[in-house]
Amino acid sequence: MTRTKTRTQRPPLFKVMLLNDDYTPMEFVVHVLERFFGLNHAQAFEIMLTVHKKGLAVVGVFSYEIAETKVAQVMDFARRHQHPLQCTMEKE
Ligand code: TYC
Numbered sequence: 001m002t003r004t005k006t007r008t009q010r011p012p013l014f015k016v017m018l019l020n021d022d023y024t025p026m027e028f029v030v031h032v033l034e035r036f037f038g039l040n041h042a043q044a045f046e047i048m049l050t051v052h053k054k055g056l057a058v059v060g061v062f063s064y065e066i067a068e069t070k071v072a073q074v075m076d077f078a079r080r081h082q083h084p085l086q087c088t089m090e091k092e
Contacts, residue, residue, distance in 0.1 A: 012091055014067035015058045018051050018074075019086040025051065029082055033059060036073050061092060 016037075019030065026048055033044035036059050050057040062070065067089040078085035 001054060004020050011063055013061050014064055014089045015092055016067050016070050016087065016089050017056050017061050018047070018059050019056045020054075020089065021086065022050050024078070024083040028078075028081065029085065032074055032077060032085070035075040036070055036077070 006025065018033075029048040029051065030041065030044045031076050033039045033047055036040060037044075039047065039059075047057055047059055060067075069088045074085065074087035078087075
């Protein structure tokens with residue numbers, strides 16, 4: 001007899017991460033976190049500090065399309081303000 005494993009198919013999730021650099025102002029990063037990730041000021045400040053101290057932090061976990069959009073929005077916003085801030089995504 002063949003045993004069939006039934007498993008709920010879940011879409012893969014992606015971590016969106018912010019990377020530290022020496023030039024992007026702290027207030028700009030806090031603003032990015034509030035604007036694109038819906039964090040309140042205290043949460044945004046805390047995550048910004050984690051990135052600043054540890055080098056990077058996960059700022060959210062999303063479906064592929066949403067993660068890709070967040071990364072593009074952050075990169076575009078940073079570029080338009082001429083800050084070297086980097087945002088990347090990685091499969092969970
Ligand atoms: N390290 C930056 C500074 O000292 C602040 C910073 C925090 C930059 C988080 C990027 O993702 C970042 N101005």
